Amino acid sequence: MTSELVDFTLVSVALLGIGIYGLAVKRNFIRMLFAVEIIINAANLNIVAFGRFLPHSGGQTMALFSIAIAAAEVAVGLSLIIVAYRMYQNVDIADFRSLKG
Amino acid sequence: MADAAFLALAVITIGSAIAALELRSLIYGSIALMGTLGGIAGFFFLLDAPFVALFQLAVYVGSIAVLILFTVMLVKRELIFKKIEDKRRKFAGIGLMLVVMVSLGAVFLDSGIKTITTDEPATDFRDIGTDFVTYYWPALILMGLLLAGSVTGALVLAKREDVENDQRAS
Numbered sequence: 228m229t230s231e232l233v234d235f236t237l238v239s240v241a242l243l244g245i246g247i248y249g250l251a252v253k254r255n256f257i258r259m260l261f262a263v264e265i266i267i268n269a270a271n272l273n274i275v276a277f278g279r280f281l282p283h284s285g286g287q288t289m290a291l292f293s294i295a296i297a298a299a300e301v302a303v304g305l306s307l308i309i310v311a312y313r314m315y316q317n318v319d320i321a322d323f324r325s326l327k328g
Numbered sequence: 329m330a331d332a333a334f335l336a337l338a339v340i341t342i343g344s345a346i347a348a349l350e351l352r353s354l355i356y357g358s359i360a361l362m363g364t365l366g367g368i369a370g371f372f373f374l375l376d377a378p379f380v381a382l383f384q385l386a387v388y389v390g391s392i393a394v395l396i397l398f399t400v401m402l403v404k405r406e407l408i409f410k411k412i413e414d415k416r417r418k419f420a421g422i423g424l425m426l427v428v429m430v431s432l433g434a435v436f437l438d439s440g441i442k443t444i445t446t447d448e449p450a451t452d453f454r455d456i457g458t459d460f461v462t463y464y465w466p467a468l469i470l471m472g473l474l475l476a477g478s479v480t481g482a483l484v485l486a487k488r489e490d491v492e493n494d495q496r497a498s
Contacts, residue, residue, distance in 0.1 A: 230374060232441050233437065233441050236441065237433060237436065240428075240429055244428045245342070248349070248421045252422075254412045255412055257358075257400060258357065261357060261396075275371075278377075278451075281446075282448045282450070287377050287379065287380050287451060287453075288459050291379075291460075292471060295387070299474055299479070302395070302478050303481055306483070306486040309399065319412050
């Protein structure tokens with residue numbers, strides 16, 4: 228074990244930045260889901276890294292819960308994509324006008 | 329300091345995260361996303377958390393990435409290859425990304441976590457299993473119900489009513 232905590236947090240920050248870029252720039256629904264996945268994974272990496280260096284087993288438990296809940300979120304997100312695609316025949320979020328308030 | 333395995337994993341993870349968002353084809357993008365998720369699993373191995381790493385491989389690389397791939401295949405061919413974004417937004421997004429990275433990175437580098445090292449042995453995965461069925465059992469049951477509910481909800485959302493009626497009519 229030669230890597231330090233700060234290395235893992237820096238990778239996590241880089242992934243968070245990329246995810247925020249994807250959410251801000253992309254208008255494709257599926258790409259935005261990719262960006263959300265990347266952000267969730269950055270958070271999981273941070274949780275496990277801090278749990279390793281504290282050290283406490285709670286970090287890994289929390290990461291396991293987080294992964295399972297992210298799986299549920301992706302299932303719902305993908306079915307929303309399918310519904311929206313069926314309604315609008317497109318995956319461009321600018322076209323989903325009835326979703327605007 | 330970081331070792332070779334860490335650096336290789338960091339390059340794979342961050343590189344394929346960028347590729348997942350920037351590749352023209354959504355199919356290659358989702359395969360690149362698999363690389364990111366696998367790289368994170370590698371980080372979990374480096375952090376002496378093999379249980380979480382295998383869980384990540386099974387859930388993310390095994391099921392979520394395949395689910396995304398199948399959803400991409402349901403979308404029309406020209407939409408898979410079409411890039412929808414404008415230039416101004418893109419530059420603004422890159423600026424936002426750099427601001428987030430530099431500011432958060434500066435905060436982390438400036439804080440005391442640089443000096444944190446550990447000589448303690450890694451958590452045994454048996455402890456995690458024990459935790460799950462003793463201290464966290466209500467949360468575990470709740471998570472199971474949540475997963476069941478979300479899968480049912482996804483099925484209900486994605487159900488096609490028109491196909492069913494067509495089949496009855498014919």
